[in-house]
Amino acid sequence: MGSTEGVFFLTGKDFKNAGAASSSLKGILEGMGIPAAIIRRVAIASFEAEMNTIIYAVAGMINYCITSEMIRIRIQDMGPGIENIELAMKEGYSTAPDYIREMGFGSGMGLPNIKRNADTLTVNSVIGEGTTVEFIISLSLGE
Amino acid sequence: MKLQEIIDSLSLKVETPTADLDREVKGAYVSDMLSDVMGNAKDGSVWITLQIHLNIIAVASLKGLAGIILINNRVPAEDTLKKALEENIPIMSSPLPAFELVGRLYSLGLRCR
Numbered sequence: 634m635g636s637t638e639g640v641f642f643l644t645g646k647d648f649k650n651a652g653a654a655s656s657s658l659k660g661i662l663e664g665m666g667i668p669a670a671i672i673r674r675v676a677i678a679s680f681e682a683e684m685n686t687i688i689y690a691v692a693g694m695i696n697y698c699i700t701s702e703m704i705r706i707r708i709q710d711m712g713p714g715i716e717n718i719e720l721a722m723k724e725g726y727s728t729a730p731d732y733i734r735e736m737g738f739g740s741g742m743g744l745p746n747i748k749r750n751a752d753t754l755t756v757n758s759v760i761g762e763g764t765t766v767e768f769i770i771s772l773s774l775g776e
Numbered sequence: 777m778k779l780q781e782i783i784d785s786l787s788l789k790v791e792t793p794t795a796d797l798d799r800e801v802k803g804a805y806v807s808d809m810l811s812d813v814m815g816n817a818k819d820g821s822v823w824i825t826l827q828i829h830l831n832i833i834a835v836a837s838l839k840g841l842a843g844i845i846l847i848n849n850r851v852p853a854e855d856t857l858k859k860a861l862e863e864n865i866p867i868m869s870s871p872l873p874a875f876e877l878v879g880r881l882y883s884l885g886l887r888c889r
Binding site: 656 | 808809810811812814815819825827829830831832833834835837838839840855
C-alpha cells in the first residue's frame with residue numbers, strides 16, 4: 634500500500650512564516666481528496682504544533698505520512714523541552730513569555746487542541762534537548 | 777447572511793477591497809487568543825479581534841473563516857494585509873470596541889453556532 638510522505642522545516646521565532654507548513658499540508662490533503670472534516674482536524678493540530686516549535690524552539694521539523702488508513706504527523710523540535718507534560722496538557726497552562734501572550738499565543742490551549750483533534754497523541758520531551766509530538770488522525774470511517 | 781450585508785449594516789471599513797466580500801457568513805466568534813479561535817470558532821464564521829499581526833491570516837485561512845473584523849479602529853500590519861489578499865481573507869475594521877461590535881452582530885442575527 635502506498636503512502637505520501639514529506640517534511641517541512643521550521644525556524645524558531647520566525648513568526649513571518651508561522652503557519653506556512655500547516656497551510657501547505659492542508660493544500661496537500663485537499664489535493665488528495667481527503668474529507669474536509671478530517672483536514673480541519675489535521676490543520677488545527679498541525680498549526681498548534683507548528684506554533685509551539687516557532688514560539689519555544691530554535692528549530693524543528695514536521696514529518697507527515699499519509700496512507701489510505703491514517704495521517705501521521707511528527708513534529709520534532711530542538712527546544713527547551715517540557716518540564717511537566719501532564720501540566721502542559723492542561724488547558725490554560727502556559728509557560729509563554731508576555732510578548733508571546735500579547736500576540737494572542739500562550740493561552741495554554743495548544744496541546745489540548747492537538748489532543749482534542751487527534752485520535753492518538755504522544756509527547757516525548759527531554760529537558761535541554763527538545764520535544765517530539767506525534768499524532769495520528771485515522772481515515773477509516775465508522776468509528 | 778452575506779459579508780457585504782454586514783459591512784453595510786455596521787458601516788465597516790474594508791481593508792482588503794479586492795478580497796471576495798460576497799461570501800456567506802454562518803456565525804461569529806470573538807477572541808484575541810489564537811488557539812481559542814483554532815479550537816472553538818466554526819468554519820464560515822467572521823472573527824472579531826484586536827490582533828493585527830500576520831498570524832491571524834494563517835488562523836483564518838486554516839479554519840476557513842469568512843473574514844476578520846478588527847475593533848477600535850485598529851489598522852492591520854502591512855504584511856498582514858498582503859497575506860490577507862494572497863489568501864483571499866477579507867479584513868474589515870470598526871471604530872467600536874469589541875462589546876459594542878459583537879452586540880450589533882448579535883442583533884443582526886449572527887450566533888456562535
